[in-house]
Amino acid sequence: MPSTVPSSVGRSAESVSLRFPTGFVWGAATASFQIEGATTVDGRTDSIWDEFCRRPGAVANGDTGEPAADHYRRFRDDVALMSTLGLGAYRFSVAWPRVRPSGGPENERGLDFYDRLVDRLLAAGISPWATLYHWDLPQALEDSGGWASRDTAFRFAEYAESVVRRLGDRVAGWQTLNEPWCSAFAGYASGRHAPGVTSPSAAVAAVHHLLLGHGLAMERIRSFAPDVPAGITLNLFPVRAASPADEDAARRVDGLQNRVFLDPVLRGAYPADVLDDLTPYGLPALVRDGDLSVIGAPIDLLGVNYYRALLVAAPVDPDPAPTEWVGVEGVRFLLSGRPRTDVGWEVQPDGLTDLLVRLHDEYPRLPLYITENGAAYPDVLGEDGVVRDNDRIAYVDGHLRAAHAAIRHGVDLRGYFCWSLLDNLEWAEGYAKRFGLVHVDFETQRRTVKESARWYAGVIAQGGLAAE
Ligand code: FCB
Numbered sequence: 001m002p003s004t005v006p007s008s009v010g011r012s013a014e015s016v017s018l019r020f021p022t023g024f025v026w027g028a029a030t031a032s033f034q035i036e037g038a039t040t041v042d043g044r045t046d047s048i049w050d051e052f053c054r055r056p057g058a059v060a061n062g063d064t065g066e067p068a069a070d071h072y073r074r075f076r077d078d079v080a081l082m083s084t085l086g087l088g089a090y091r092f093s094v095a096w097p098r099v100r101p102s103g104g105p106e107n108e109r110g111l112d113f114y115d116r117l118v119d120r121l122l123a124a125g126i127s128p129w130a131t132l133y134h135w136d137l138p139q140a141l142e143d144s145g146g147w148a149s150r151d152t153a154f155r156f157a158e159y160a161e162s163v164v165r166r167l168g169d170r171v172a173g174w175q176t177l178n179e180p181w182c183s184a185f186a187g188y189a190s191g192r193h194a195p196g197v198t199s200p201s202a203a204v205a206a207v208h209h210l211l212l213g214h215g216l217a218m219e220r221i222r223s224f225a226p227d228v229p230a231g232i233t234l235n236l237f238p239v240r241a242a243s244p245a246d247e248d249a250a251r252r253v254d255g256l257q258n259r260v261f262l263d264p265v266l267r268g269a270y271p272a273d274v275l276d277d278l279t280p281y282g283l284p285a286l287v288r289d290g291d292l293s294v295i296g297a298p299i300d301l302l303g304v305n306y307y308r309a310l311l312v313a314a315p316v317d318p319d320p321a322p323t324e325w326v327g328v329e330g331v332r333f334l335l336s337g338r339p340r341t342d343v344g345w346e347v348q349p350d351g352l353t354d355l356l357v358r359l360h361d362e363y364p365r366l367p368l369y370i371t372e373n374g375a376a377y378p379d380v381l382g383e384d385g386v387v388r389d390n391d392r393i394a395y396v397d398g399h400l401r402a403a404h405a406a407i408r409h410g411v412d413l414r415g416y417f418c419w420s421l422l423d424n425l426e427w428a429e430g431y432a433k434r435f436g437l438v439h440v441d442f443e444t445q446r447r448t449v450k451e452s453a454r455w456y457a458g459v460i461a462q463g464g465l466a467a468e
Contacts (some may be wrong), residue, residue, distance in 0.1 A: 017463040018404045024462040025127070025415030027089035028082070028437060029372050030071070031134035031178065033372045034424035036095065042109035045101035047136035048146070048187075049427075050195030063430030069422045070445045072351035079120045081438060081447060083419065085457045089127040091371060091417045092117065093134035093178065100159045102140035113164045118170045127172035130419070131233065131371075132160050132217060134426075135177040135187075135194070142195045147183060147206035147213075150286075157216035161224060168225030175303050175371065176217040179235040180210040180261060185324040185429035192428055198322035204281040208291070211264050215294035233303030233371045234261050238351045238358070244314040244333050250312040252277055252328040256309070266363045268296025277327045296337065301414070302359070303371035306399070309351030311336050341395070342376040343426070343433050356406035356413060367414045373399050374419035376426065376433040379450065387439045387450035396456060400465055418456060422447070 030317040053064040071078055080089055096103075098110030114130075121128045133156065141152055160176070171216050177183070186193035189203035197203075215231050221230045236258050241250035255274040263271045269292060275284055309455045315330030325331045338346040352373070359368060396418060407413050423436035431442055437453035440446075459465060 001174035002076050002244050015466045016462045016464045017261040017467040018401065020404065020412070021082055021407065023414070024463070025089045025369065025417075027087055027091055027127075027129065027415060027417040028085075028421035029091035029417040029419050030421050030424065031131070032095035032098075033065050033068070033134070033136045033200075034420070035069040035071040035422055035457040036427070037068040037070045038068055041355075042098065042113065043101050043107040044110060046096040046139040047095070047097045047144045048139055049136055051139045051142075052196050055196060058196060059428050060430035060432060063425060065425060066426050067442065067445070069440045069442075071422070074234065074445065075113075075117050076120060077447070078422070079117070079124050079126065082121075082126055083124045084449075085287065085437070085453055086135045086460045087126055088171065088460065089129050089415065089417070090121055090421070091131060091175075093136075095136050095150075096133065096156075096159050097136060097138040099162050100155075101138065103138040103159075104140070106162045106251045111162065112326075112448070114163070115168055118167055122170060128166060128167075128177070129173040130163070130171045131175040131178050132156075132163060132225050133176065133183075133213075135183055137195075141441065146188075146195055146197075148188060148199075148202040149205075150209055150212070153209045153213035153216055153256055156213035157220055160217035161220040162457050164221050166222040168221075168228065171225065171228055173301065173369075174221050174223075174225065174228055174230035175233045176214040176230070178209055178233045178303075179305060180207065180214070180232075180372075181257060183210055185256070185326065190322050190324040192324070196325040201281045203326055204278050204283050205286055207260060208283065208286040211261065211295045212291055214265065215291075215297060218297055218299065219294070226428070229367075231299040231301040231303060231366075232261075232265060232397065233305055234258075234356055235305040235307075236262070237306075237361075238309040238354045240309065241312050242311055246312055246314045249314045249328055249331050253310060253312050253325065253331060256326065256328070262293060262359075262363060264295045265299065266296070266302070266366075281326055295318075301367045301369055303369050304355065304359070305372035305419075306352045306355060306370060307373065307375075308350045309354070319381035341379050343429060347375070347395055348396065349395075349402040352399050352402040353405045353409075356403065356411045359408050360406070360409070360411040365412060367412050369415040370403060370413070370416070371417050372419040373416065374435050374437075378437045379423075379434050379439060381439055381441070382446055385448060387448055389450045389452045392437075392450070392452040393455045396452065397465065400459065401468070404465070
């Protein structure tokens with residue numbers, strides 16, 4: 001078990017001058033496939049990620065969903081750990097192949113796990129925030145077309161109903177999907193993620209069917225947990241053109257990354273320019289009467305995952321390799337010279353302020369939550385048992401200041417979930433890329449609270465940060 005975390009990190013409450021609003025939700029996030037392990041236990045069947053991990057070369061080092069952070073077996077200790085950090089909320093995701101293995105009938109034992117987790121969280125005074133889909137589609141549903149098939153949206157709604165019926169009385173906030181951009185474009189266009197398909201038109205079909213699945217799942221949430229706030233989590237990026245000649249590429253990237261999801265959900269329509277850009281890939285033909293009113297039905301909150309901004313330059317001759325950038329093949333992403341994290345992402349906290357202010361200014365207003373933000377660094381567990389991850393502290397500190405700046409601008413930001421509670425399987429990057437506040441030794445499953453976690457616990461205890 002971790003050592004005790006101090007309730008303050010050396011600053012008195014009086015020195016806190018960047019105070020977050022009363023009731024601000026302080027949390028940490030994880031996702032089922034990245035931490036649970038136990039992939040063949042209690043009736044769980046394969047997800048697309050189990051299958052993808054078996055594909056030679058698909059995941060770094062041949063890493064798989066075993067053992068991950070063995071959270072399925074260690075969730076009680078992990079909740080105790082969250083308590084020592086003073087987390088107010090925990091965002092986890094539910095594994096579809098545990099709840100409806102192979103996309104078929106409900107599996108009580110799978111639901112029981114989340115039932116126990118939620119009760120444990122509540123007993124510890126931590127609000128459970130559940131995400132219904134963080135990328136682990138049952139492989140059997142992929143075999144019958146996956147998200148490229150319209151039917152998957154309806155299967156998702158059935159699964160959502162199973163979860164919401166069981167947990168709806170106790171979950172504090174629902175997210176339907178996590179980052180549908182990744183599911184659609186990394187999953188079906190570049191094939192960098194499961195299911196590893198490389199078809200631009202399948203990716204565009206996946207966009208629409210994921211959005212439809214979101215809308216249909218919202219209907220089930222409304223029916224079975226009408227009082228619980230619910231929404232979707234998108235990975236959004238400020239997009240800047242490197243020069244005036246790059247404006248069209250930047251518009252297209254913004255369209256594919258941000259507006260193709262934001263506009264249908266928040267305005268009930270695809271943006272006209274994105275519909276045009278994606279006509280060669282079949283988007284208009286996918287949209288049936290009534291779909292957009294399902295997709296655009298009101299949500300209570302928007303989850304924002306923010307890691308960095310994009311600086312875009314016009315395409316050069318497209319590399320023949322499959323790309324995520326459907327319709328803007330060959331587009332270039334430039335570096336702006338900022339420090340980079342261990343996954344190569346530039347540290348750009350000001351982009352978070354810009355993004356939140358844009359959402360506030362351009363879209364119908366609704367409560368915003370940062371449902372993910374954090375950084376991978378090559379952490380070292382010292383012989384003294386300490387992980388001195390000052391770079392991660394600086395990253396989170398900078399982004400919290402940026403979030404606070406947005407709040408001062410008037411943005412209705414209500415919470416922050418750090419990615420991630422635990423080191424975990426960073427998808428195709430495997431276990432080598434560590435995003436955790438808590439270090440996990442994947443051989444022994446020993447948890448070590450990093451210095452960043454101690455620091456974050458202090459921020460939570462004080463409700464904010466000292467002025468710089
Ligand atoms: C996001 C994912 C999350 C994690 C972080 C680093 O795109 O939602 O699972 O991998 O990136």
